[in-house]
């Protein structure tokens with residue numbers, strides 16, 4: 001179906017930060033499959049884990065215990081706030097599951113009337129019917145029938161407005177701690193701490209969507225760690241499988257009290273292949289120094305981007321982000337889509353976001369030289385656009 005506005009290029013090979021097209025041209029990949037190929041293309045440890053598993057066992061369903069899945073769950077629990085994990089195959093499913101956990105929590109506590117979830121304008125939670133309603137993007141909801149009930153969306157990050165929006169039917173507050181599709185907007189830590197307090201005061205669950213901000217990209221394994229708070233429920237996906245489809249939602253034991261046998265399921269979720277790769281991703285990310293290195297690279301990227309902004313102060317409005325999730329907000333005369341295309345012409349892959357921003361999501365294994373190269377290519381792309389104008 002013609003649901004995508006694709007760029008006219010086909011890749012046949014990937015090596016680290018580079019993608020090689022069918023015509024043999026090398027592109028520097030600062031998209032990473034939308035924050036999926038966090039360890040670059042064809043990382044040898046991931047290739048080894050996947051091929052070894054492929055020669056052993058692919059799939060058994062969740063009718064039986066799955067060894068790799070249990071191990072991955074134990075490790076995620078050890079590294080986070082969570083006590084338990086449910087595995088699925090995508091970010092939308094992870095968010096959908098997180099929403100179900102929040103609703104079921106109150107039903108199990110004798111309050112099925114508490115099903116409403118407070119959400120924030122500019123968020124993206126996926127393309128299923130419930131996650132579309134949670135995201136609230138009118139363009140994406142258009143033509144798909146009545147919007148799923150139960151989401152109260154707020155504009156901006158105003159704690160008083162959140163407090164006012166909490167009613168007797170409110171179950172949870174759901175937020176993307178960095179709005180990625182929305183334009184790489186980092187939610188202030190103060191605001192997250194305020195939400196945590198409101199949830200505690202009103203018996204609500206705090207649900208985080210770290211599908212894109214999680215798995216090392218911010219310089220912590222999960223972005224919420226910067227704020228010092230802990231959520232009750234969290235959706236993850238994208239980089240957890242390093243390119244193999246894998247998602248999960250995590251919860252505390254208390255938050256998951258309603259998720260008893262029979263309340264949720266997935267045929268493919270957490271199968272031996274996917275969780276073999278998930279474990280290999282964690283093997284790399286949990287190596288001592290790996291996250292610290294991302295923080296260092298993030299600072300370097302910020303410097304490079306700031307210098308580029310100075311050079312192009314007539315085109316670049318702002319540079320934003322944390323760690324290796326970065327955004328360049330352009331002035332209105334330079335639409336992000338045009339800049340993205342001009343960058344592709346310079347053999348640099350980026351992805352546009354809301355708020356006239358282009359996202360720079362290099363692999364977490366990117367080198368200093370590759371970062372310099374990437375920013376130089378972006379700079380050339382902007383220069384080329386100026387000449388055209």
Ligand SMILES: *Cc1c(COP(=O)(O)O)cnc(C)c1O
Pocket residue numbers: 089090091092093095124125126127176180181209210211212213237238
């Ligand atoms: C990508 C994304 C999703 C949806 O993930 P899919 O795998 O495309 O279903 C949900 N939330 C956030 C924050 C995302 O970035």
